[in-house]
Amino acid sequence: MTFLSVNVNKAAVLRNSRGGREPDPVALARLALAAGSHGVTMHPRPDQRHIRLDDVLGIPPILGKAEFNLEGNPFASPRVGYPGLLELVRRVMPAQVTLVPDGDGQLTSDHGFDLSADLSELEGLVRSFKQDAVRVSVFVDAGCSGLERLKACGVDRIEIYTGPFADAFSSGHFAPELDACVRTANEARNAGLGVNAGHDLCQANLPVLLQAIPFIDEVSIGHALFCEALHDGFGPTVRRYLAILESRRITP
Structure with a gap:
């Protein structure tokens, strides 16, 4: 069975755009878990553009038997408000840490590690994370090779970074991108690695990916899930507001 980990970063983006505390990413995480999600994903950036330290610290108490997947760039240095990914992991002890090579200038994660250039530095970092008995996942591009070294x-x-597959899927011509995902998943499984997938997966393209790679362990989904929730839940919310106004209507 493939597990779902709901990424709640988008709640923090909305909150930070206005200031204050709403919407609360931890409260949204609690809703996701109540709805049956197998886990919660957060990806705090050093510049604190969305998820903040207090958000991360708020997740472990609400998890129950669900898993916490903490994402981040292991190469990013600590700064005010961000203690570094390794220190964050040691504070909250997530079930899984996903290492992602994103920089401050990136709007969102848009590529995997260059294994030929980054592996030697990654190796030492992986050992540090493994000392804390945390499962380590590494973000890679579909079609990459050399996974046995990981x-x-x-x-x-x-x-597997599924952004290119999702983009191609929306155009209707996605066979090459899907094939790249399949090849990388098979290589990973042959190397003894588990396979997760994430980025721009949605209700439309996820079944196609799972049909091609039925042994995916986990998908992490945030942006599309929040967009779909806005569409599917906005009407009922408006009707609830109208009902409140109707109940307070004073007959002249």
Whole structure:
């Protein structure tokens, strides 16, 4: 069975655009878990553009048997309000840490690690995370190779960056991108690695991906899920407001 981890970063984006406390990412995480989600994902950035330290610290008490997947760039140095990914992991002890090579200038994660250039530095970092008995997943591009080297340095899973597949799916011509995902998933499984997937997955394209790669362990979904929830839940919310006004109507 493929697990769903709901990424609640978008709640923090909305909150931070206005200030204050609403919407609360931890409260949204609690709703996701109540609805049956197998886990929660957060990806705090050093610039605190959305998820903040207090959001991360608020997740462990609400998890129950669900898993916390904490994403981040292991190369990013600590700064005010952001203690660094390794320190965050040691504070909250998530079930899984997903290492992602994103920089401050990136709007969102848009590529995996360059294994030929980054592996030597990653190897030492992976050992540090593994000392805390945390499952380590590494964000990779579909179509990459050399995954056996990740296994050798202690990585447990890869997460396939599915953005190109999702973009191609929306155009109706996605066979090459899907094939790249399949090849990478098969190589990972042959190397003894688990397979996660994430980025721009939605209700339309997810069944196609799972049909092609039925052994995916986990999908992390945030942006599309929040967009779909806005569409599917906005009407009922408006009707509830109208009902409140109707109930307070004073007959002249």
